[in-house]
Amino acid sequence: MTRLVELEATGPRKLEPSDIDESKGDIAVCQCGLAESFPFCDGSHRQTDDEESETTYVYENGERSVVERVVTTDDE
Numbered sequence: 123m124t125r126l127v128e129l130e131a132t133g134p135r136k137l138e139p140s141d142i143d144e145s146k147g148d149i150a151v152c153q154c155g156l157a158e159s160f161p162f163c164d165g166s167h168r169q170t171d172d173e174e175s176e177t178t179y180v181y182e183n184g185e186r187s188v189v190e191r192v193v194t195t196d197d198e
């Protein structure tokens with residue numbers, strides 16, 4: 123399972139003490155790329171629970187699609 127995600131940030135986001143979840147006492151950083159509150163986990167990773175190991179997905183507007191092929195401008 124892999125995912126294609128689009129990120130617009132061009133630099134780091136420094137974590138601050140105020141980023142700590144007071145109820146849990148930690149900071150959960152999103153690793154799935156789907157969090158609306160990126161870079162913080164918001165539970166959106168639950169959408170990936172049934173992803174298949176050899177498949178690449180893209181999530182757009184609440185819908186999941188399978189990626190068959192990625193074409194870049196360098197491809198012919």
Ligand code: FES
Nearest residue numbers: 152153154163167
């Ligand atoms: S790891 Fe991405 S939303 Fe939780």
